Amino acid sequence: DSGVTQTPKHLITATGQRVTLRCSPRSGDLSVYWYQQSLDQGLQFLIQYYNGEERAKGNILERFSAQQFPDLHSELNLSSLELGDSALYFCASSPLGTSGRADETQYFGPGTRLLVL
Amino acid sequence: AQTVTQSQPEMSVQEAETVTLSCTYDTSENNYYLFWYKQPPSRQMILVIRQEAYKQQNATENRFSVNFQKAAKSFSLKISDSQLGDTAMYFCAFMKHGAAGNKLTFGGGTRVLVKP
Secondary structure (H helix, E strand, C coil): CCCCEEECCEEEECCCCCEEEEEECCCCCCEEEEEEEECCCEEEEEEEEECCEEEEECCCCCCEEEEECCCCCEEEEECCCCHHHCEEEEEEEECCCCCCCCCCCCEECCCEEEEEC | CCEEECCCCEEEEECCCCEEECCEEECCCCCEEEEEEEECCCCCCEEEEEEECCCCCCCEECCEEEEEECCCCEEEEEECCCCHHHCEEEEEEEEECCCCCCCCEECCCEEEEEEC
């Protein structure tokens, strides 16, 4: 158990819908990362938040958005869903994620499996 | 942009034997981290081992060890005394130091099957 929790574990929805994925980082970790794992794109970085602020952005679609709340949990919002959005979405956390001063290893949650029908 | 390449899509090994997974990466950075993550059938991503680029000594974690060749940009993982529980996908990942974010860049993965 990495200490990172994600809900829900599974999500089945229809095209055009909107869903919210939730992540709670390990205790004390300030950075949260979101990754997408799909068959055709592999594991891709979407976005990083550090202490409530967006730190880095990857290949995240405009239909997707995220935020990190004062209690440090994060939510990933996926809207206008398409079949191709079906994937495993991981959240990871690390202590800082802003420099090399501390342990920057990212620990992953169990993921949310999203199926868009 | 950094790229990570794992040239072996699939490997099999007999229980108790040794298997080595290859990983090469391309970067112009000097300070970075390298990782191996394991993804068993449960799909959980589990950290196996990490290496700081400034450290010349190769990292070791129990039966797992790496061969880090910075000049060659190579980072292979050796699994010794393979166990059935080692059956999984293994991903090599790169992360650079920096205040501009710490994203992981992953290779395509190597599927390892440990046979009894």
